[in-house]
Amino acid sequence: MPSRPLPPGPNLPRPSFLNKTRVIFLVLTISSSAVILFTIIYFLYHLWNSLSNRARTIPFDSSAPLKLQRFCYKELKNATNDFDDANIIGKGGSGTVFRGIVRDGKLFAIKRLDTLSLQTEREFQNELQILGGLRSPFLVTLLGYCVEKNKRLLVYEYMPNKSLQESLFGDGHLSMNWQRRFDVILDVAKALEFLHFGCDPPVIHGDIKPSNVLLDCDYRAKISDFGLSRMKVEGEFGLDLFSQDFGRSQELSGTLGGTTGEHTPAIGTPVESNNTEVDFALALQASSSSKNSKKCYNVRALSLNSLNYNANLASENDCKGGVNGKGKEVTCVDDWNAKFVPYDDEFCSIDHSKELNSSANLGADEVAVTMPTSVKQWGKDWWWRQDGSGELCSKDYVMEWIGSQICPSNPDWGDDKKPSPEKIELDNSTQLDKPEDVNEPQVQGLGFDALDKGFEKEEPKQKGRKNRKKTNRKMQEWWKDDHLGEVSKKDSKLKQLKTKWKKGFKMPHFDLGRRFYFCRSKKFGEPNQDDRDANGEFSFRRGWRRKNNNSIGSDMWSGDLFSRELSSTTSMRGTLCYVAPEYGGCGYLMEKADIYSLGVLILVIVSGRRPLHVLASPMRLEKANLISWCRQLAQSGNILELVDERLKDEYNKEQASLCINLALSCLQKMPELRPDIVEIVKILKGEMDLPPVPIEFSPSPPSKLYNRSRRKQKGNAD
Numbered sequence: 001m002p003s004r005p006l007p008p009g010p011n012l013p014r015p016s017f018l019n020k021t022r023v024i025f026l027v028l029t030i031s032s033s034a035v036i037l038f039t040i041i042y043f044l045y046h047l048w049n050s051l052s053n054r055a056r057t058i059p060f061d062s063s064a065p066l067k068l069q070r071f072c073y074k075e076l077k078n079a080t081n082d083f084d085d086a087n088i089i090g091k092g093g094s095g096t097v098f099r100g101i102v103r104d105g106k107l108f109a110i111k112r113l114d115t116l117s118l119q120t121e122r123e124f125q126n127e128l129q130i131l132g133g134l135r136s137p138f139l140v141t142l143l144g145y146c147v148e149k150n151k152r153l154l155v156y157e158y159m160p161n162k163s164l165q166e167s168l169f170g171d172g173h174l175s176m177n178w179q180r181r182f183d184v185i186l187d188v189a190k191a192l193e194f195l196h197f198g199c200d201p202p203v204i205h206g207d208i209k210p211s212n213v214l215l216d217c218d219y220r221a222k223i224s225d226f227g228l229s230r231m232k233v234e235g236e237f238g239l240d241l242f243s244q245d246f247g248r249s250q251e252l253s254g255t256l257g258g259t260t261g262e263h264t265p266a267i268g269t270p271v272e273s274n275n276t277e278v279d280f281a282l283a284l285q286a287s288s289s290s291k292n293s294k295k296c297y298n299v300r301a302l303s304l305n306s307l308n309y310n311a312n313l314a315s316e317n318d319c320k321g322g323v324n325g326k327g328k329e330v331t332c333v334d335d336w337n338a339k340f341v342p343y344d345d346e347f348c349s350i351d352h353s354k355e356l357n358s359s360a361n362l363g364a365d366e367v368a369v370t371m372p373t374s375v376k377q378w379g380k381d382w383w384w385r386q387d388g389s390g391e392l393c394s395k396d397y398v399m400e401w402i403g404s405q406i407c408p409s410n411p412d413w414g415d416d417k418k419p420s421p422e423k424i425e426l427d428n429s430t431q432l433d434k435p436e437d438v439n440e441p442q443v444q445g446l447g448f449d450a451l452d453k454g455f456e457k458e459e460p461k462q463k464g465r466k467n468r469k470k471t472n473r474k475m476q477e478w479w480k481d482d483h484l485g486e487v488s489k490k491d492s493k494l495k496q497l498k499t500k501w502k503k504g505f506k507m508p509h510f511d512l513g514r515r516f517y518f519c520r521s522k523k524f525g526e527p528n529q530d531d532r533d534a535n536g537e538f539s540f541r542r543g544w545r546r547k548n549n550n551s552i553g554s555d556m557w558s559g560d561l562f563s564r565e566l567s568s569t570t571s572m573r574g575t576l577c578y579v580a581p582e583y584g585g586c587g588y589l590m591e592k593a594d595i596y597s598l599g600v601l602i603l604v605i606v607s608g609r610r611p612l613h614v615l616a617s618p619m620r621l622e623k624a625n626l627i628s629w630c631r632q633l634a635q636s637g638n639i640l641e642l643v644d645e646r647l648k649d650e651y652n653k654e655q656a657s658l659c660i661n662l663a664l665s666c667l668q669k670m671p672e673l674r675p676d677i678v679e680i681v682k683i684l685k686g687e688m689d690l691p692p693v694p695i696e697f698s699p700s701p702p703s704k705l706y707n708r709s710r711r712k713q714k715g716n717a718d
């Protein structure tokens, strides 16, 4: 039977099913596009919001380098007449600065990085990312850059009077009358005010020193060289530990352990491996720790007061973009009379080898323990011994430091690296001392060869070589007698460090930003052979570097014994003598480190002397260390003796004593006792009173008496 085809069922669900699917699809599409749209709007809103907030509160912009002019190498080559020597206007640790005429016929300063290494690349990036985004009348303007293969150049506004280094210690010193010096101090303070309080996040310069203060045609100062600067990130170890609200640090202790080995690099900073690095600060301490620990101060109470910076800044508003629109509350030490409790020497004593081991395992709960440790480190730190408060005088300090640097275990001191006496010529053109010093040779270079050279000049010439050798031997014997014990200790400590490093043990560090490479081969970022030249000077930034021109700006050749720029390793920050001492103990780079450097700079400007200025005459060694000498003068109530004699009597005594006292405040050991930069600017402008002289520098420091009577009491009790 033929089968009948089934008639199509009238209620087949197919069309309605299709409709439903369509509807669902439509709904889904619409809702998902709505979600996407909403997300985009939300994202854009937040982006806009944060950008507009930034515009109001952050005067610099991380995309700023894009706004800088990009030059091609050829253009800059032409502008400087093929980098002609005649156009050289200065030479720094990382590059040579040329005068050049670019594009619109204007004069520019063009800095060409000499070699490309990880360090220079990082500094280049820092300069672009930080200085490139900042505009202030107190900062030198970075106008452009050039990146081509391994060539790196930076184009700055031209500063006709070069740097303060040249002006103070070069022929320009005549032009540095008192008013100009005072204005420079104020300008540098304003520049730091802008960086610390006008920028969000605050920028810490990290390398304030005379060669980084440039002078325009009117001798107004602008600061430059942001290669070592960084932006402060809240919640960092150093910030918490040293913030005036110290109590809070314990709450944040969780981050402590985690951050001991890291620090936040500035935008665009390449990340590098720490495996081959050794903590320089610890090595330095190990190489220079002494049994003569000195008294330290602890802070018992600080009366702190919050004040709204905006209120102050709005009224001043000297700096462009200086207003913190967020109304950020900035704490400020209000009570200058913070009380000190001197504590015992035993408390200061600490075995650094233990620190090396224990700090690696620093845990979250250990903040409370860590603070005294850090403080103890300071007590032990060689740097503190410059304060002249103990038995160790400047001479010991200077000699010990020399000793620590030339001890045989110091890898930086191979025989081939010591400048030979023949090579260290005294260049009369570089004798830029005060009149009293003019006839006195300065000790140049490092080690006894140099010392000998200095002494040699004092003796009649006909005595000749024999005498020189004799003096040399005498000096060495004298030093050996004094320091033999110390040397062997340092020797073993340094050996310990080196062995640990060789075994691949990653040295614990608090990210002091002060590490240095033990001589090791050969990768990107390592100093190359040329850098270790027997004729040259040692720069931690680049190892040994040839110094062909005995330029005025060259510290090495102008008698500044310690200006082998310690600013200079891969992550080394700051320059020895200018760098804040806490930085060697547990330091993240903080604003108060800049304040310390400013303190040194003020003394240098007022006195016309370098921070370490070793002269041949032993009588003058007390003046060798400017800070120590200033403290001694303060204790004897005679600070004006520090003022540059070349000024004769043509200076404002009130301003000079204000500057010196202010510098002493900035040079206090405890960072939180130093004034902040807003206060400093106000004090300089005469809008705020100078704080009382820090207790340790007052003419008759009660701390010593207190210490003695305490010991006596302790003895009686025993």
Ligand SMILES: Nc1ncnc2c1ncn2[C@@H]1O[C@H](COP(=O)(O)OP(=O)(O)OP(=O)(O)O)[C@@H](O)[C@H]1O
Residues within 6 Å of the ligand: 089, 090, 091, 092, 093, 094, 095, 096, 097, 109, 111, 140, 156, 157, 158, 159, 160, 162, 163, 165, 166, 207, 211, 212, 214, 224, 225, 553, 565, 567
């Ligand atoms: N914009 C400029 N205008 C005029 N001269 C400049 C300018 N920039 C730098 N110089 C000169 O070049 C010198 C070297 O500057 P640079 O910043 O390279 O090195 P530095 O600060 O002396 O050393 P380092 O980089 O090791 O800290 C300065 O001391 C100054 O004399």
